[in-house]
Amino acid sequence: MSMSLADARYFLNRMIGLFRRSLDSLRTRGWRATWQRIRVHTQPLPALRGPALYLPEPSPFTPFSVPFDAEPLVSIVIPVYNHVDHTLACLRALAAHPPLARCEILVVDDGSSDLTGEWMPQIQGLRYEVRERNGGFIEACNDGVTRSRGQYVVLLNNDTVPQPGWLDALLDTFSSVPGAGLVGAQLIYPDGRLQESGGVLFHDGSAWSYGRFESTEDPRYSALRDVDYCSGAAIMLPRALWDQLGGFDVRYRPAYYEDTDLAFAVRAAGHRVLVQPASRVVHDEGTSNGTDTGSGIKAYQVRNRGVFAQKWATALAAHPAPGSVPSPALLHRSQRQVLILDEAVPQPDRDSGSLRQFNLIRMLIAAGLHVVFVPTRREHAGAATEALQRLGVEVWYAPFLHGIGPWLREHGPRFAVVMMVRHHVASECLPLLRSYAPGARRVFDTVDLHYLRERRGAELANDPGRLRMAERTRERELAVMAACDITVLVSEAERVQLQADAPQVRVELISNLHEVAGAGAPFAQRRDLVFVGGFAHPPNVDGVTWFISEVFPHIRADLPGVRFHCIGAQPPPALHALAAGQPDVIIHGFVPVVTPYMDEVRIAVAPLRFGAGVKGKVNLSMAHGQPVVATTCAVEGMHLHDGADVLVADDARAFAAAVVRLYEDEGLWMALSSAGLRNVAEHFSLDAAQASVQRVFVAS
Structure with missing residues (x-):
């Protein structure tokens, strides 16, 4: 082009x-840091490499155990009808990489005539439930959920191999996404290609498996997304919602379109239907019923499409026409x-x-x-x-x-x-x-x-x-x-x-956006000083250098034993050299979770001598009830007042004196702690920014 x-x-x-x-x-x-930054912009991008798929090696049957909890949060229901080798691979995957969530696993046998009945009872922790007679996939699922005990239910095909973390990713979606009602996994072929990342419905009821045969890492298919439906090979929903909707609609017996119908029912009840690509499940599509829609059980797929289209005609009217190629824009x-x-x-x-x-x-x-x-x-x-x-x-x-x-x-x-x-x-x-x-x-x-x-x-x-x-x-x-x-x-x-x-x-x-964490440990349980800020930002390098070399010696004289914790990515060699020989100056570098330093250190310092904008380090400390001593530059534009919300000083001796005073005065410390929490809530919280965000992004 x-x-x-x-x-x-x-x-x-x-x-x-x-x-x-x-x-x-x-x-x-300097030239070293500059060369590193140039390399970041010009070096070739590495090839993407997702985690290798876990596929259990076929082996002769020997007894093993699967996760089990007497009070499960999640019930995994696996309907089976023969194909015991696939069932074993599925269960071995669950045993090899057990979910973090409390769970039970139910294998619901719909009349198998192979070795299923001999091997399943030997698997420790498994609930092996045998139905009185064969009724087909829909009846086996409905029966299995009725026998389950979890707050959430997962329907999982026996021809699947769940990947590590799959169940917890599904479960986490319900706590992180308001209104989530049904969440499905991303389905992958055994050769690593994508089988489906949610499904698309056209207005005649025909379906499109979104992403089929594409890369699982393609950005179009890799994000959480509302979908028309998710394949019932691996879906989760609250048990109460399943009961409310009556489970799979038996008009689709023995199988096909029951999962699509359930998704539409979930949405009609006011809930969201989502695909969670962080949950990855290998699916050997067609193991049970093949792929030929002209004969056998698979023929019900054609018949049930008409049943579904008639039932949901009003909802389908808003869907795109057949022949449209699904894209993010569509x-x-x-x-x-x-x-x-x-x-x-x-x-x-x-x-x-x-x-x-x-x-x-x-x-x-x-x-x-x-x-x-x-x-x-x-x-x-x-x-x-x-x-x-x-x-x-x-x-x-x-x-x-x-x-x-x-x-x-x-x-x-x-x-x-x-x-x-x-x-x-x-x-x-x-x-x-x-x-x-x-x-x-x-x-x-x-x-x-x-x-x-x-x-x-x-x-x-x-x-x-x-x-x-x-x-x-x-x-x-x-x-x-x-x-x-x-x-x-x-x-x-x-x-x-x-x-x-x-x-x-x-x-x-639209200023800094923080969630108010609330006060951490009380004054008496806190000690030391802390600075948080990345050192790719020149004002931070200058400010910390000034603090260690000119301010901290005065603090050390009045508060012997107090340590200074310096937290932030890419601290330069000159900063390490400055701290060398000073055991009370600790250069931590990057710290993945800084919350303990906000909740347990007594005072944060913001010794910036130049800069612009709003200083997130000040907001972060105040959001945790941690008082701050800062320069005028560091509190510019932050609605803070010296002595009421923060202590402000610009020369080394005055800055040190402010730190010592605050470190020893519990009443002042508590007053500034409370004032800082109020300041963040009023000016730097997500609620405070709502009106501006609406004007910039939402208003036409």
Whole structure:
């Protein structure tokens, strides 16, 4: 495919932007850190490699045991009719990788004549239930659920091999997704190809297995999604809902379309039907009844399609016509679709900007929007990408994302809103959006005013060259704002700044987004000091260096034995060298879970001497009831007042004195703890941002 003018401009802007940012990084980070960042942008992307499928090796039968709990949360019901080798493989998989949830396993024998009746009673923990007579798949399922004891029921075909974590992923969906009524697994062929990631129904009742024969890692099929139905080979629903609906409708006896009918009944009762691709189940399709719809049991598939279409004619009228090729645009046609363009997927355990973005995405999904995330680096970020997919975000990455231009050419028309994060991403992508998504509202998320942060850093360093670069950043950032419909800022102080610099720009305020965790341990049970912040951010490097070298010696003199915990990814060698020989200065680096340091350390420090935006480290501590000592820069635009919500000091001795005072004064500590919790709830919680989010993303 030839390159369009918009694609060429994107490529040129991206190369120019990378060059400019490299020059700036050389000035502020040095050549080693700059070279590492360049490599991130230019190195080839690794091939995706999902976990290998677990397939038990065939072996002669010997007794074994399966998970069993006398008070199960989940009942796994496996209807069987012969094919004992498949049943054994299924049970061996459940034994090899037992779910975390309390469960029981019921094999419901519908009249098998092979070795099923001899082998099943020898499996310890298995509930082997024999029906009086053969009644077919639907009757066996209904009978099995009646005999189950769990709060949730799973229907699982005997020709499946559940993969590790499959059941817990299904169960977690009910606690994380409001309104979930029925959740199905992603079905995979034994050769690793995708069999189905949910099903699509056309208005005549015919069905499409979404993703059949495609890659299981394809972004179209890898995210939690509302679906028309899920194959009954592996589905979970609450037992109470099953009883309310009466189970599988016996008009479809002996089999076929009963699972589709159940999904429609669940939805008609006001619940959601979802596929959870994090739950992976290998399915040897056609083991029981073959695949020929012209004869045998399989012929009921054709007959029952007509029964189903007649029963659900009103609901089916809104479905697409047969012959339509299902795509993300078609499947999400009833939702307002939002595209987010950023360099990389947010990693909320690593920086406050990522946490803000992650929580914003949660808010958009809760509002009923379909969110698509495209990282311009095209990287799959492992657990961070999977976390978004579990929320229901359609995340794209190489090799399925060949380039931003070609992808937007195909997908751009479906978006009502496109948000570009950071000015260099927006500069690169705006020409593409003008060509391929002309009807979309263009939103620019600054994260912080880069030119303001750069200017302050240059002034602190007294560097004329960096001042000139900050002015060029200002010109580019304001040009992006002029080309967008809405600019999103994170602080009131930045809004005031922009009123002077660009009064014509439409601005909305969406600040840091935190959930109020509540007070942690009381004053008497806390000790030490903590700083949290990633060190790819130059203000953090400068601030911690200043604190260790100039502030902490004064604190140490008054509070001997107090330790300083420094938490954040990529601490530079110079910081390690500064802390060397100081056992009370602990450089932890990246810590996956920082909550204990918020809940158990007495004071957080924010010793930033330059920067812009709102400081997530301050919000994070206050959300846990942890008081903060900070500089004026660190609390800018955060609705905080010295002595009432926070202690503020800007020179080394005053900062140290504030820390010592707060460390020893329980009454002051408790007052600031309570005030910080109120501040986060009022200004930096998800509830506080609802009105702005509605105006930016939901309002037409």
